[in-house]
Every structure is written in structure tokens, then in C-alpha cells.
Amino acid sequence: MYVGFPHMGNAHIGIRGLFKALGILTIDLPPVNRLTVELGAKYSPECSCLPFKTVLGNYIQALEKGADCLIMLGGCGPCRFGYFGNLQEKILRDLGYDFKMIILEPLDWRQTLRQLQETFSPVSWKQLIYASRLAWGKTVAADTIESFSHFYRARQSRPGIITGIYQRGLEKIDKAYDLASLRTIVKEVEGEMKAAVLPFEPEIKIALIGDIYTLIEPYVNYQTDLKLGEKGVQVERSIYSSRWLKENFIPWEKKKKRRKMLRDAKGYLKNMVGGHGLDTIANAVRYSREGFDGIIQILPMTCMPEIVAESILPRVAEDYQIPIMSLAVDEHSSDTGLQTRLEAFIDLIAQRKKDKKDYFLSKVHEAS
Amino acid sequence: MKTKIGIPRALAYYAYYPMWKTFFEELGCEIVLSPETNKEILDLGVKEAVNDACIPIKLFHGHVSSLQGKVDYIFLPRLISMNTERTVTFCPKFLGLPDMIAALDTDLPPLLDMRFDFKKGKKQGFKGFYEIGKQLKHSYWAIKKAFQNALHAQYEYEKLLAQRVTVQEALAYLYEGKELSKPVDYSLKFAVLGYPYAVHDRFLSVDIINQLRKMGVTPLTADMVSSKRLAAQAQKLPKDLFWTFSNQVIRAALYYLDEEKVDGIIHVTAFGCGPDAMVDKLIELEAKARGHVPFISISVDEHTGEAGVQTRLEAFVDMIKLRREQ
Numbered sequence A: 001m002y003v004g005f006p007h008m009g010n011a012h013i014g015i016r017g018l019f020k021a022l023g024i025l026t027i028d029l030p031p032v033n034r035l036t037v038e039l040g041a042k043y044s045p046e047c048s049c050l051p052f053k054t055v056l057g058n059y060i061q062a063l064e065k066g067a068d069c070l071i072m073l074g075g076c077g078p079c080r081f082g083y084f085g086n087l088q089e090k091i092l093r094d095l096g097y098d099f100k101m102i103i104l105e106p107l108d109w110r111q112t113l114r115q116l117q118e119t120f121s122p123v124s125w126k127q128l129i130y131a132s133r134l135a136w137g138k139t140v141a142a143d144t145i146e147s148f149s150h151f152y153r154a155r156q157s158r159p160g161i162i163t164g165i166y167q168r169g170l171e172k173i174d175k176a177y178d179l180a181s182l183r184t185i186v187k188e189v190e191g192e193m194k195a196a197v198l199p200f201e202p203e204i205k206i207a208l209i210g211d212i213y214t215l216i217e218p219y220v221n222y223q224t225d226l227k228l229g230e231k232g233v234q235v236e237r238s239i240y241s242s243r244w245l246k247e248n249f250i251p252w253e254k255k256k257k258r259r260k261m262l263r264d265a266k267g268y269l270k271n272m273v274g275g276h277g278l279d280t281i282a283n284a285v286r287y288s289r290e291g292f293d294g295i296i297q298i299l300p301m302t303c304m305p306e307i308v309a310e311s312i313l314p315r316v317a318e319d320y321q322i323p324i325m326s327l328a329v330d331e332h333s334s335d336t337g338l339q340t341r342l343e344a345f346i347d348l349i350a351q352r353k354k355d356k357k358d359y360f361l362s363k364v365h366e367a368s
Numbered sequence B: 001m002k003t004k005i006g007i008p009r010a011l012a013y014y015a016y017y018p019m020w021k022t023f024f025e026e027l028g029c030e031i032v033l034s035p036e037t038n039k040e041i042l043d044l045g046v047k048e049a050v051n052d053a054c055i056p057i058k059l060f061h062g063h064v065s066s067l068q069g070k071v072d073y074i075f076l077p078r079l080i081s082m083n084t085e086r087t088v089t090f091c092p093k094f095l096g097l098p099d100m101i102a103a104l105d106t107d108l109p110p111l112l113d114m115r116f117d118f119k120k121g122k123k124q125g126f127k128g129f130y131e132i133g134k135q136l137k138h139s140y141w142a143i144k145k146a147f148q149n150a151l152h153a154q155y156e157y158e159k160l161l162a163q164r165v166t167v168q169e170a171l172a173y174l175y176e177g178k179e180l181s182k183p184v185d186y187s188l189k190f191a192v193l194g195y196p197y198a199v200h201d202r203f204l205s206v207d208i209i210n211q212l213r214k215m216g217v218t219p220l221t222a223d224m225v226s227s228k229r230l231a232a233q234a235q236k237l238p239k240d241l242f243w244t245f246s247n248q249v250i251r252a253a254l255y256y257l258d259e260e261k262v263d264g265i266i267h268v269t270a271f272g273c274g275p276d277a278m279v280d281k282l283i284e285l286e287a288k289a290r291g292h293v294p295f296i297s298i299s300v301d302e303h304t305g306e307a308g309v310q311t312r313l314e315a316f317v318d319m320i321k322l323r324r325e326q
């Protein structure tokens, strides 16, 4: 049996690692690309969100390459994600594909295990633990070097050099087969990056917040982090796959996070609204307090939780006097349009900083 | 002087107004309803709400704004759950609605942000009502009594709907003293499915109900199927949807497909609606799997014109009539 699964940024490295270590065969897809989105958009409801379309596109690509089993995570709403697998299964069957669909519901460990046991040859506990640890290690390693790239790219000595190191690091992580070598790779990558930067502090720091899929998958966010980084802007992203896994698969982590988010979003949003709506508000408040110069929310068109957040963000922007921009993306968005908006946003921030400095200097003059 | 409570005639109003009205009137308040949706309200809403929001949310903003200056409080329900289905809640935009309104720049009267949460039953549901009653300075017993009567009024309203009275007619009968017209049974029966605020807002849906009647079609809506009958449809789906109104729609679709055979299904959906992207596809696939009931989806937005919808409806009706003759 060949397993197909959707891509999301670097998450496939961990997923593939898990299956490989369990002796399960997978279909390896290229990164999300134009074909993925086109295929997905063609067979998805028009008003579904870009993540839905992209995942469906990935499934079609996998099935065409010979997958006969599709794996998806479930969920319990109230955003649409938890129903993706169920509807996509129906759409794909309607298109005439034959396959087995496995939907893993988070926090339902027993059922997850049973589903896997039924479909694949029985694995031993030892094997499962080994595989999960390796997959987890790979996910964390990939996320770690990605966050390094956000930090160092803004300081790089020559365009593209950090991205090159980062990409090579990902390839090594993908091939690694034990935890010790993963640790070495991360160390090496950090060393290489450190050697490739100039000793200056970036002038502008921008935080990226919003829906998880659009934040993590570079194709659908038009590589916003990279674009900003190449312009010398230091970027911090609010979410990584590893953190998401932790917060969704470990009950107490989930509770802890929810409490924290509600606390940070206090005064703006009193309720969970599904997806990452509450997180978006809480993170905006947190980054504003931490002294970031600007915040960009990336959201898929028609995404309900993020639209709730988008409506509230202007309040945060006003209260903390921080520029916040919302970027809604769908399959019709254009790369150049986005580039222009990002540049305008950076200019705005730079201008504001200059104004503030001038104002401050004039005060100093007056005083002396 | 009586306290004036403003209620926006939008979103959940169509489903739960009798409950709200009774509750506040029992507590001696006066209800001020925003007018029926019109162009002015639409323009207000488009101006106030974020561009990416769906049209019902924009309309809600418009209705709220139109109450400005006319009332002491604006009632802003936060619908969490209206029944005891554990995994079912409302669209995220309902869950964050009061916060969205509170974030607006305009000067609004104080908001009565009330949580409706009946997940664990009536006792829990009462909590939200109690908070509001307390805010308006009423005693526990007065609130309790108003709550009981509110639930009763809601029950009567739903009973009326289950007798095939449309939402607009039921509300007019209950609160404007209009007679109930005798339902005419035309030979064609269509299920007209969609969220109450999409189907029954006569401005938004360009009065689809009456348009169909004029074409000799009996429209049957989702709210006309009793909750018991709807519940019986649930097991036909792999998993419940997460949104109360969406479940109502898809279950009603299954009911009209399997139990009470209709001649056609029309899904009225607001452009840009998130949950409906899923619901619409589900109805389409379920209808297709059964093979005999024609289905169209009519998407409404701020630019929808009566003429456009009418043409599509006529074509749909003609097609079905033709099929019948063959």
C-alpha cells in the first residue's frame, strides 16, 4: 500500500520519516506548486479556503502517482479544517478514484492506533516509539533551522546565501536516520549561518501571524518571510508545525496554551473562534508589547476565524500604535501585487521610525 | 421609562427572536428592532465591516449601526450552542461577533454581550440570561420566570414553523397580528435550503420564497422540518458538521431527498460564506448520489439583482417541468 499525504511547509519531512521508520511506503510529492493549486481549485468548492484546495490538489497528485491510501488529520471545529478529509474523500470518490482514507482525530490515541494497525502490518510498540521519536526529532530540527533562517537572513552578507544553507540543511534532515545526527546537523547549519552574516542589527523587525497553513506553506504565502528577509527585515513567525503538534496532541499543553491565549487577547476577543483566530489576536498583542515594528497577518480568503481576527486587529493597532497589515490570499493572488504591498509596508514602517527619531532629536535640541 | 433594547434584525434574529423578545419584555423592557434590511443598511454595513467578511456579517454591522442613538442597549448574542450536541457549535463569526462589533470605531450604546450555551442543558443556558438580567437589575426569580417564558415562546414558534409556516409569516402572525394564510399546495415542491438569515432576509434573498410561489412552486425550508426528524438524518453523514445552522441545512437536504421527496433543491448561500463551501458541495454530492433530484445553488451577495435570480429560477422550474412531461 502506498500512502499519500498533503504537504505543508517542511512538515512532510517528519511525516515521511515516521512512515519510513514504520516500514510504510509513501508517495513522494514535489513541494506545493502551481499544478497543485490549480488541480485543487478546479475540484474544490469556490469558496473553500486555499488550504482546502491545496490539500485536495496534493491528494490528486498523489493518487495519480499511484497512492492507494490517503492520510489526513481530523479535528473538531469550529473551523473547516476538521471536515477537510471527510469532504475531500467524497469529492475524490465522485471523481472516480479508489483508495482508502484514514482520518486521524487528534486526542483520540486509541482510535488512531487501531486505524493504523488495521491498515498496515502490525507494528510493535518499540517500533512505533522509535518512529515517533525520529519523526518528532526531524520536525523540530526542520523548524529550528527555519527559525534560524528568519533571524540570519536579515543579516546575510550576500543575497540568497542563508536560503542556500537552509535548503541544504533540510535535505540533510530528510536523510538523517538517528537523533544524534539530527542534533549535529542543526549545530552545523547554525554555524554556517553565523559565518555568513555581517555584524549589524536589522533596523526593522516584523512578526507574521495568521492561519497556520498559510503561514507555514511558502508557496501559498508567496514566500513572504523570504521576501522580507532579503530586504533586511528580521522576521518572526508565530507558529511552527512542531509547536502545533505539541499543542494539539498533548491535552495539558492544549489547555495551557488556550489559557495563555485568552489571557493575551483579553479586552479584544473573549472566546475561541476556531482555527488560529484567537492566537492571531493574542500574538498581535504579544508582539506589540515585545516591541516589534510591524505585524503582518496572512489569511486565506473566506477563512472565518481569521476574518474575525482581521476585524479586531485595527483596535490592537490603534491601542499599541503599531502598523498591522492583513494579507488575504487565494489562488488568484499575484506575486507582484504582494511584493508591492510588502514594500509599501516596509517603507511605511521605516518612515514612522524616522519621524519618531526626528521628533526625538528635535526635542533634544530644544532642551539643550 | 422603559429600558430600550435594540435588536439587530439579522443573523440569529430569524431563528431565535421569539425567545429574545419574550425574555426582555417579561423584564419590562421595550424592544426596538432595526428595520428590515434595505439598501441603506447594506451600505452602512459594507462601510463598517472588513472587506473580507461575508455579506450576512456586513448586514449585521449595518443593522447595529442603524440602532445607534435610538436605544439604551444593543443586544449582541454570542451563540455558542443551542442544543446538547457535544461537537456542534456555530460559525466562528458568530462566536466572535460581539468582539467584532466592540472593535468598531463608532460610538455605540452599551452592548449586552450574552453567551448562549445550552451544551450542558438548560441550567447552563440560564447562566447567560441571568447575567443579562442582573445587568439590567432584576431579581433572580424575575429572570428565571422570564427565561421559562422565553423558552416556551421559542417552543411555540418552532411548532408553528413545523406546520409549514414560513419564518416571515410566523413572525408577522405572532407579533404584528397578521392572519396566517392558508398554505397553497402547488404541484411542484422545492426544498429551499440555506441559513435562516440568507433565505428569510427578503432583501438579501431577493424574496426567493415569494418568487417561487409566483411561479407555482411550494417552497419548503429547513426550519419546517422538526428537530426530531432532522436528528434522524444525522447518521447518514460520516461526521456531523460543526455548525448548528449548517447541520440543519444538510440534514434537511437529506430529509427532503429521502423522506419527503421534493422535485428540486435550491441552496441559497451567501457569497464568501465559509461553512457553505462545505455544505453546498455536500448537498450537491448527496443529490447526485441519489440521482433523481435536480439541484441548483444560488449565491447571493451585495450585487445580486432580483432579475438575475428570477431568470435562474425560471430556467430551473422550466427544466423540471419539462422533465416531468417526458
Ligand code: SF4
Residues within 6 Å of the ligand: A049, A050, A051, A052, A079, A080, A081, A211, A212, A213, A274, A275, A276, A300, A302, A303, A304, A305, A306, B274
Ligand atoms: S483556519 Fe481558515 S484557512 Fe484554515 S482550515 Fe480553517 S477556515 Fe480554512
Ligand code: SF4
Residues within 6 Å of the ligand: A304, B054, B055, B056, B057, B091, B092, B093, B094, B195, B270, B272, B273, B274, B275, B276
Ligand atoms: S455561516 Fe457563513 S454566512 Fe453565516 S456568518 Fe458564517 S461565514 Fe457568514
